[in-house]
Amino acid sequence: MGFLEFFIFALISVSSFRCCKSIDDSNDDDDVLGLLAFKADIIDSSSHLSSWNQDDSSPCSWKFVTCNPATGRVTEVSLVGLGLSGKIGRGLEKLQNLQVLSLARNNLTGNLNPHLNNLQALNISGNFFSGSIPPSLINSGRIKFLDLSENYLSGPIPSDTFSTCSSLRVLSLSKNDLQGPIPSSISQCTSLNHLNLSKNRFSGTPDFSTGLWLLTRIRTLDLSHNALSGRVPNGVSGLHYLKELLLQHNHFSGGLPSDMGLCLHLKRLDLSNNLFTESLPVSFQRLSSLTYLNLANNMLTGDFPKWVGKLNGLDYLDISGNGLTGILPTSIGDLGSLTYLSLSGNSLTGNIPKTLIYSSKLTVVKLRGNRFNGTIPEGLFELGLTQVDLSSNRLTGPIPPGSNRLFETVQSIDLSGNGLTGDIPPEMTLFSNLKYLNLSWNNFETRLPLEVGNFPNLTVLDLRNGAFHGSIPGNLCNSGSLEILQLDGNSLTESIPDNIGECSSLYLLTLSHNDLRGLIPRSMSLLKKLKILKLNSNQLSGEIPPELGDLENLLMVNISYNRLQGRLPSRGIFPSLQESSLEGNLGICSPFLKGPCKMDVPKPLVLDPYAYGDQIGNHEKGERANPSNSNHRKFLSVSVIIAILAAVLISIGVLVISLLNISARRRMQFVDNALESCSRSSRSSRSVSFGKLVWFDSKIAPDWVSNPESLLNKAAEIGGGIIGTVYKASLGEEGKDLAIKNLIVSNMVKSHEDFDREVRVLSKARHPNLVSVKGYFWKPELQLLVTEYVSNGSLQSKLHNQSTSSQLSWSTRFNILLGTANGLAHLHHSFRPPLVHYNLKANNILLDENLNPKISDFGLTRIMAKHDKQVMSKRFQSALGYVAPELACQSLRVNEKCDVYGFGVLILEVVTGKRAIEYGDDNVLILSEEVRGMLEEGNVLECVDLRMGEYREDEVLPVLKLALVCTSQIPSSRPSMAEVVQILQVIRTPVRHRMEAY
Structure with missing residues (x-):
């Protein structure tokens, strides 16, 4: 905004001064009357305009008003950020000398007023203006600065809008709802320095060659966050003054312009989140002034460029999410100004070059999801890094020690999915700002260090499947800030420490697939924020503490495959736990389990030591002392003989029935063949195969x-x-x-x-x-x-149709989600192997006459050609936004958790009324990421679809949180569909009703 303020100031400064003469009182009256008429149409709830008095003969002493000292006429009105509302009337038309009007960051509404023809600068950004852009506003021939951003302007831009715009220097239409093509007449704006059309719905292929590439004075060109497509042709080298080119979040395709490297003044280049292909043009190495380069999430190929070191002015480099191959060259260390490096999601191999440590200003290093091998460079952890992500590679060896510099700066470390070994360096606990630590899926083969609980600000600790053994340290919760603790899939023994209750901030605790023993500690009932608890596949025994029923925020519990028994807690989520969360125990009392219910009661006292026959030690002595034992043994022998005869008879019966079934099937097959032959004969005259x-x-x-x-x-x-x-x-x-x-x-x-x-x-x-x-x-x-x-069409057509979306109340939408979850749970848990949908989306949820959901197209992958990769690829592309990340990575095992991810996105779509992929105002394309960000900011309810009318916040909020759990990037962190059904039932049924029902 500094440039814009300077530009406005310059416009005022260069205004021509008239010769000294007596001021015409009628002109003063026009200005006074015009401003008072303008004020009359404005709601000024804070009385900012109280100095505008109708008794004054001149407005030049009024606040927010600037006059030309030579003429006494109003030249500028600046009312920025005053909370004004209402509409702009026609009063300002009387201000014949008004050159600068700034009404930014207010609550003004209505259509734009096209009658201010003498303006040189107009800023109405950050209001609620609607309607279309009047062409006369730009074609006045005088306007130099025009900022209409952050409003609700809509419709296409008429082709003649830019027919007379040679005076225009700055144009911003960002963050509106404009659509259609970008008019090629924009090339007439030959003096344009800054053009911002971002965050609209412009579509089609822009006319670069005869349009945008002719703006030879352009310095900033921002077309980001639209739906523009096609190839970006050569010709950009003609923009000699270009400093910023922003095309991110569109659908541009093809190779990058080969002459882009000739824009020698280019400082910022963002082409991320498009469909660009081919390799990086060699001309890029000439961009020595470039400080920001973002090519993430395209389809670029070829080897990583060896000339990258020539871009020695780079501060930010992101080429993640492409298909680059080869090794990372040692010249990466020549980027001495680099602070941010992200190369995740490519296919880079070889070692991480040791020269990387020469980029001494690095704060963020992200190399996730490549094929790097070898060890972590020794000096890397001596830099002042804030984020380190080397996950999902093939790195080996120990974690290198860190320096004092790292202790003070690092906030996030992710080394998961490698083959790291050795101990966790004890000095790690000195990382005072560390909030996220993920060492899962490695091969450390060591004990959990006692110091692991000493991180003062740690919120996430993920050590799953790290080959850790020993006991859980008792000081694990010393910091009090831990929110997520995952220790699954290790060889941890002994009991869960009693002071687990000191982890008061925990909302996710998973200790499954270990060898933990003993009782579930009662102190766990102190975890009032806990939402997910997984203790399955251990050796835990005894009864479940009834105090755990007081955890009102608990949404999911899995205690299956332990040695637990007795009653479930009578409150909270426990009375509604399904079989999958309880099975495999000694005898838990639940209506969902068919097995015995074993209570933890004292065993009866045995008075007769010989009451159990040959189970005692002196069997032979007892037999001689009591002859009746001989008869008892004979009786047992007869019983055994009878049992054997019964088994033989049963086997013979089964064999006979099987033979009869085979014979019956053969007869039926014969009848079928005969009918088919008859049918074939009767239709042979019609030549039908x-x-x-x-x-x-x-x-x-x-x-x-x-x-x-x-x-x-x-x-x-x-x-x-x-x-x-x-x-x-x-x-x-x-x-x-x-x-x-x-x-x-x-x-x-x-x-x-x-x-x-x-x-x-x-x-x-x-x-x-x-x-x-x-x-x-x-x-x-x-x-x-x-x-x-199914008569009522798809959920997608109902949800995104303005005329029918209002029919979907919150209650109806919740029932649709619950029914869909029940259907998926049936597919996953009633079949072995599970029936996986793989293509769950709103278009495959059909609604009957009562708006009950029915899942269609399930299991179609079973009848598709197994090796038809093209069809499967198109199938996944048709469900963009719903597809789980592991489906794009062939090295990961895909299962029913893919459907759970799709269901999570479906929840978000149903609650927000938005599509799975949309263009948001917060630079996020994926709906799940947008909602996750709003949840972190504490304003997630702002994304709720208002068309569904009234809703219960205590239902909508946990449903949204469930959706984000289901869309976890890590499949094992997602619940099963049975658990999802259980959570939804708990959300719908108030706690007091569940207690009464029990």
Whole structure:
């Protein structure tokens, strides 16, 4: 803003002074009357304009008003940030000499006033103006500075808007709702220095060659956060004064302009989050003035450039999320001014060069998700780093020691997913500002150090699967700031320390898959903020402390596969815990478990030492003393003989029944073949190739369809995708409707036997929240999948249609989420292996006449060709924003947690009314990241969709938090769908009602 303020000042300073003459009283009256008329249309709740008095003959003494001293006429009105509301009337039209008008950061509304034709500078940014931009505002021939940013202006920009704009120096239309193409007439603004069109909805391919590239005086060009596409052609080298080029968050594609390196004054270049391909142009090495370079999240390829060291002015370098290969050259150490380095998500190999330590100003190093090997450079931890992320590589060896400089600066260390060994350096506990420490998935093979609890400000400690052993240190909660503690998958023994209750800030505690023993400490009931607790797969024993039922914030608990027994706590989440969270124990009392309920009571006193026969030590002596024992042994022998005979008879019965079943199936197959032969003969005259028509629903008459292919001629098309087209067809005279998906044959399995086997599995997935599979028709050139028809369309069409979204109240939306979760839980937990959807999104959630959800297209990956990577890639692209990160990484095992991620995004879409990918005002493209940021800032309820009317904050807020847990980047941190159902049920049912029900 410093430049803009200077520019406005310059405009005023260079204003021409008129010769001294007597001031015309009528001109003064015009200015007074005009300003008072303007004030009359404004609501000034704080009385900032109280000095504007109608009794004054001149306004030059009024606050916020500046006059030309030679003429006494008003030249500037500046009312910035005064909280004014209302509309701009026509009073300002009387100010004939007004050159500068600044109304920024107020609450003004209405359409723009096009009648201020003498203005040279207009700033109305940060208000609530709406409507379109009047072309006369720019075509006045006088305007030099125009800032309309951060309003609600909409619609396309008319093509003649820039026909007379040669005087324009600064134009900002940022953060509005403008759409359509960028007019090529903007090339007429030959004096333009700064152009900002960011954060709108501009689309299409900009006319660079005959438009933007002709703005030869441009210094800042910002087109970021739009929907612009196409290739960026050469020609940018003609912008000799260009210092900032910002094209991030668009859909630009193709290679980067090869002449971009000839913009020698370029200081800031951001091309991130586009679809750029090919390798980095060699001309980039000439950008010696460049201080900021961001090429993240594109599809760039080729080896990492060896000439990177020539960009020695760089302060910020981010090329993460591309496909760069090769090694990181030693010349990276020549970037002496570099403070931020991110190369994550590429395919770089080799060692991390030791020369990196020569970039002595580094504060952030992110190399996650590459293939770096070797050890961590010794001197790296001697720099003043604040963030270190070397996770998901192939690094080995110990963690190097850190210097005093690192102790004072580092805030985040992530070394997870490597092969690091050795001890955790004890001096790590001196990192006074460290908040995040992740050493999971390594091979340390050492005891947890006693000093691990001495981090004064640590909030996240993740040591999962680190090959740690020994006991959990008792001082783990010394700092009192720990919020997340994850120690799963180690070999920790002994008991959970009693002072775990001192971790008062914990909201996530996972200790599963260890060898912990003893009782669950009662002090755990002091963790009032705890939301997730996982103690499964240990050796914990005894009863669950009833005090844990007082943890009102608890959303998920898993205590399965321990040695626990007895009653569950009667309050909180525990009465509604499902089987998956309790199974594998000695005997927990729960209505969801079928096993015995074992109470922890004293064992009965045994009075007769011989009451247990041969289980005592003196068996032979007792037998001689009591002859009845001999008869007892004979009785046991007879029992054994009877048991053996019974087993033989049962085996013979099973064998006979099996043979009968085989015979029956053969007879049925013979009948089927005979019917097919008859059917083939009866239709041979019509030259129709024979196919297999199979019904799983006995209510559908087999004679309903004489020729399945004819369905496609009579049915109405209702949708389609990359797997096939969907039709609606009526069921004969009964008037019932079915949905028929005409599958793209080339994408499906080639064998009828494989197809039949997999579709039969899908047909068994019967659940109120799943679209049932009724049957199929198969022949090599035509494959139809028949399902029930769901009448009310998809959730996506309801949610994002202005006319129908208001029908979706919070109660309805919650029921949709709960029903969808129930359907997914059925797919995941009722089948072995689980049925995974892999393509969960709002378009695949159908709504019936009562707005109950039904999941469609589940399990279709089972009937798709296993090696059809192109189809699978398109399938995932069609669900952008819903796709779990591990699906993009072939080295990770994918499972039902992918659906959990998609369900988390679905929650966010349902609650916010926004799509999974949108352009937000906070520089975030992904909805989950936007909501996560708002939650951290404490204003997450501002993202709730107001169209759903009233809602309960105590329901919406935990649902949003559940969504963020489900969209965790780490699959193991996501709950199962059974746990999700459990959490949603707890959120919907108030605590007092759950207690009464129990």
